[in-house]
Amino acid sequence: MRIAHLSDLHLLxxxxxxxxxxxNKRLTGYINIRFxxxxxxxxxxxxxxxxxxxxLGIDHVVITGDVSNLALExxxxxxxxxxxxxxxxxxxxxxxxxxNHDAYTKGAHRAxxxxxxxxxxxRSDLQLDAPAREGGRGAERDGAGSVFPFVHLRGPVAIIGLxxxxxxxxxVASGRIGAAQLRALERVLAHPEVRRRTPIVLQHHPLHNPAxxxxxxxxxxxxxxxxxxxxxxxSRGLLLHGHLHRRIxxxxxTDRGHIDAVGAASASLLHDSDERMAGFNVYxxxxxxxxxxxxxxxxxxxxxxxxxxxxxxx
Numbered sequence: 001m002r003i004a005h006l007s008d009l010h011l012l013x014x015x016x017x018x019x020x021x022x023x024n025k026r027l028t029g030y031i032n033i034r035f036x037x038x039x040x041x042x043x044x045x046x047x048x049x050x051x052x053x054x055x056l057g058i059d060h061v062v063i064t065g066d067v068s069n070l071a072l073e074x075x076x077x078x079x080x081x082x083x084x085x086x087x088x089x090x091x092x093x094x095x096x097x098x099x100n101h102d103a104y105t106k107g108a109h110r111a112x113x114x115x116x117x118x119x120x121x122x123r124s125d126l127q128l129d130a131p132a133r134e135g136g137r138g139a140e141r142d143g144a145g146s147v148f149p150f151v152h153l154r155g156p157v158a159i160i161g162l163x164x165x166x167x168x169x170x171x172v173a174s175g176r177i178g179a180a181q182l183r184a185l186e187r188v189l190a191h192p193e194v195r196r197r198t199p200i201v202l203q204h205h206p207l208h209n210p211a212x213x214x215x216x217x218x219x220x221x222x223x224x225x226x227x228x229x230x231x232x233x234x235s236r237g238l239l240l241h242g243h244l245h246r247r248i249x250x251x252x253x254t255d256r257g258h259i260d261a262v263g264a265a266s267a268s269l270l271h272d273s274d275e276r277m278a279g280f281n282v283y284x285x286x287x288x289x290x291x292x293x294x295x296x297x298x299x300x301x302x303x304x305x306x307x308x309x310x311x312x313x314x
Contacts, residue, residue: 001059001060001154001155001156001157001284001285001286001287002056002057002058002059002060002282002283002284002285003058003059003060003061003062003157003200003282003283003285004053004056004058004060004061004062004280004281004282005061005062005063005064005240005262005264005280005281005282005283006046006049006061006062006063006064006264006267006280007063007064007065007066007099007204007241007242007243007263007264007265007266007267008064008065008066008099008242008243008245008264008265008266008267008268008269009046009063009066009067009068009079009082009266009267009268010041010066010067010068010069010101010266010268010269011043011046011067011068011069011075011078011079011082011268040269040270040271041266041268041269041270042268042270042278043268044304045267045268045269045270045278045299045301046082046086046267046268046278047082047086048299048304048305048306049267049278049279049280049297049299049306050082050086050087050088051086052280052297052305052306053087053280054087054088056282058282059093059154059155060093060094060095060154060159061087061089061093061094061095062094062095062096062159062200062202062240063094063095063096063097064096064097064099064202064203064204064240064241064242064243064264065096065097065098065099065100065101065102065164065165065203065204065242065243066099066100066101066102066204066242066243066266067079067096067098067099067101067102068101068102068104069101069104070101070104071101071102071103071104071105071108071113071114073113073117076113076114076117076118077117079117079118080117080118083121091120091121091123092152094121095121095150095152095159095161095202096118096121096122096161096202097148097161097162097163097164097165097202097203097204098114098163098165098204099164099165099175099204099205099242099243100164100165100166100168100173100174100175100204100205100243102114102165103163103165103166103167104167105167106167108167109165109166109167114165115147119147122147122148122150122161123147123150124147124149124150124151124152125151125152125153125193126151126153126188126191126193126194128184128187128188148161148162148163148181148184149161149162149181149184149185149188151188151191151193151194153193153197155285155287156197156198156285156286156287156288156289157197157198157199157200157285157289158193158194158197158198158199158200159200159202160185160188160194160199160200160201160202161202161203162177162181162185162201162202162203163177163181163203163204164176164177164203164204164205164221165204166178171218172217172218173218173219173243174205174216174217174218174219174220174221174222175204175205175220175221175222175243176221176222176223177203177221177223177226177227178223182223182226182227182230185227185230186230189230189231189233189234197289198236198237198238198285198289198290198291199234199237199238200237200238200239200240200283201231201237201238201239201240201259202240202241203221203239203240203241204241204242204243205220205221205224205241205243206221206241206243206244206248206250206261206263207221207224207227207228207231207239207241207252207261208224208250208252208261209221209224219243228252231252231254231259232254232255233254233255233256234254234256234257234259235254235256235257236257236258236259236289236290236291237259237260238259238260238261238262238283238291239252239259239260239261239262240262240263240264240281241261241262241263241264242263242264242266243263244263245265245266245269245271245276246263246265246273246275246276247263247264247265247274247275247276247279247281247296247309247311247312248262248263248275248311248312248314249261249262249263249294249311249312249313249314250262250313250314260291260294262281262283262294262311264279264280264281264296265277265278265279265280265296265298266278267279267280270299270301274298274309275312277298277299278298278299279296279297279298279299279306279309280296280297281294281295281296281297281311282294282295282296282297294311295308295309295310295311296308296309296310296311297309
């Protein structure tokens with residue numbers, strides 16, 4: 001089984017960015033787009049990645065958040081079109097989770113805009129019991145929402161989708177999973193259908209936080225330590241993330257083995273560095289659930305092709 005990993009698409013549309021909708025955190029994001037982000041994030045790189053994924057005959061695609069810039073409706077329409085037309089895969093072959101840009105404002109988060117637009121891709125194969133899936137207002141306060149975590153059972157793997165997306169003040173990009181999702185994750189990991197498969201956890205923010213406390217508060221995952229404690233029971237697996245706009249491979253050592261924590265570069269970012277240039281990762285899983293390969297495919301601007309590069313280990 002081969003799984004392609006895209007992240008941080010940042011597909012752009014400023015339709016709907018009328019003045020009164022900019023009187024919040026979107027104002028700083030709008031300025032960033034106008035003067036910097038649009039110059040380096042190019043949608044043609046994302047569309048080229050979709051073509052390459054089709055050419056490679058990938059079995060499943062995962063996307064770890066920040067598909068939009070300002071969490072506007074038109075941006076989510078663009079992303080949905082990309083999934084349907086460019087990737088051309090049915091919803092049961094795609095798994096995606098939101099990033100901080102996809103819950104950019106309290107309004108977008110409160111309306112659960114991401115889950116409304118991508119509902120077919122978020123349906124869980126496991127029906128969690130009532131204590132595990134806490135919906136409604138309590139889950140909203142916790143930053144989760146009733147669809148997270150979801151579980152997609154695909155051959156030898158169990159894909160577990162978490163939301164770390166939470167509306168934050170301007171210039172703050174941190175995230176958290178929240179107590180409700182963490183309780184649900186504990187039950188998911190104990191489920192027999194998950195235990196007999198290799199778990200692949202999807203989330204936007206990396207589990208490994210920056211060394212600096214200040215950077216962690218501004219950019220990191222607030223409850224990373226709590227998640228790490230739950231994952232200690234896992235003997236092998238993948239934790240896939242984005243957010244850093246770079247290829248990176250780290251390990252979380254557990255009680256019985258380790259989990260490979262792998263970040264993908266932004267699918268749209270044009271950058272001089274191999275670590276940051278647009279592209280996607282590919283993971284090869286054998287029939288027994290063994291992780292046989294972790295590679296990345298780097299975009300080559302001007303040629304709209306990709307070349308394979310290693311994922312740097314830290």
